[in-house]
Amino acid sequence: MLEVDGLKKRYGDKVALDGVSLTVRPGEMYGFVGANGAGKTTTMRIVMGVLASDGGEVRWKGAPAGFETRRRFGYMPEERGLYAKMRVGEQVEYFGRLGGMDAPAARRSADALIERLGLTDRRGDEVAGLSLGNQQRVQLAVALIHEPELLVLDEPFSGLDPIAVDALAGVLAERTAAGVAVVFSSHQLDLVERLCDAVGIIKDGRMIAGGTVAELRARESRKRLRIVVTGAEPGWADRLPGEIVAKNDRPPQGDPAGPDGDQRYDEVILRPSDDQEALLLAARAGRVQHFGWQEPSLAEIFREVVA
Numbered sequence: 001m002l003e004v005d006g007l008k009k010r011y012g013d014k015v016a017l018d019g020v021s022l023t024v025r026p027g028e029m030y031g032f033v034g035a036n037g038a039g040k041t042t043t044m045r046i047v048m049g050v051l052a053s054d055g056g057e058v059r060w061k062g063a064p065a066g067f068e069t070r071r072r073f074g075y076m077p078e079e080r081g082l083y084a085k086m087r088v089g090e091q092v093e094y095f096g097r098l099g100g101m102d103a104p105a106a107r108r109s110a111d112a113l114i115e116r117l118g119l120t121d122r123r124g125d126e127v128a129g130l131s132l133g134n135q136q137r138v139q140l141a142v143a144l145i146h147e148p149e150l151l152v153l154d155e156p157f158s159g160l161d162p163i164a165v166d167a168l169a170g171v172l173a174e175r176t177a178a179g180v181a182v183v184f185s186s187h188q189l190d191l192v193e194r195l196c197d198a199v200g201i202i203k204d205g206r207m208i209a210g211g212t213v214a215e216l217r218a219r220e221s222r223k224r225l226r227i228v229v230t231g232a233e234p235g236w237a238d239r240l241p242g243e244i245v246a247k248n249d250r251p252p253q254g255d256p257a258g259p260d261g262d263q264r265y266d267e268v269i270l271r272p273s274d275d276q277e278a279l280l281l282a283a284r285a286g287r288v289q290h291f292g293w294q295e296p297s298l299a300e301i302f303r304e305v306v307a
């Protein structure tokens, strides 16, 4: 288990991390999210030991992580860091050797990964000539070659097309199924929601929310009502008790809750101060087609907690 405990980091006067703690368990895929400049890269660099912290600790399996421990980690840095002029196969093998493998083992492992990542046709190409998506596949192969127990990936999905996203996601899912702990940062919250067992949200160098997506949702989901009313007078929704988060007066095509004929349609997302009062008001205003608590997406939760 990776334990990041109370990390602190300053760059001059700028406080980048102000007590960041998080935990990633074996077999868990952990999504690390936060706005630009929130502190994700800084945290990951400290986990990998390429940057020193000003306080706090990184532990792996209960012991402080040192150089030897970190050899069992795999890393995809934000700045990438492949050798542009080296060929794909040589490069992946080379990183295997750096990770402590002997030549035949590095060769075998590189072959298997290159095939698994769909790079067989590119094995002899220089990295500089590959597309971004293929370079990222090579980068993942380099992070995985020595069969690390922990994978730390800084925005591994950025800039990839949906096919490449699926290829990477498939490989990561295989690794977690084999017991590897994976932490990756991303701004693609739909992807994080789809792939991750656990999520941590960082803001201005502090963790402000964390847990499984279901837990985050459970904390938020009683807060928003979705109300659909047809045939009401314009302006009725302004009397609803609470804060209107969104309004829509165009019925979705084919929605069974849609209006009859040219009746007015109103969909309102409300953070109610009194849900029962809201129900009464909606029922008095028109025909209530839908009234229920809404499950927020991770993107909505993110906006809510980061605001």
Ligand SMILES: Nc1ncnc2c1ncn2[C@@H]1O[C@H](COP(=O)(O)OP(=O)(O)OP(=O)(O)O)[C@@H](O)[C@H]1O
Residues within 6 Å of the ligand: 011, 014, 015, 016, 034, 035, 036, 037, 038, 039, 040, 041, 042, 043
């Ligand atoms: N080498 C540096 N010197 C000075 N300030 C830095 C340095 N590296 C990062 N920072 C600052 O530290 C803060 C955290 O940056 P970091 O790169 O960790 O954020 P991030 O969450 O990874 O952002 P992004 O999503 O944009 O990659 C930011 O305010 C950034 O400007």
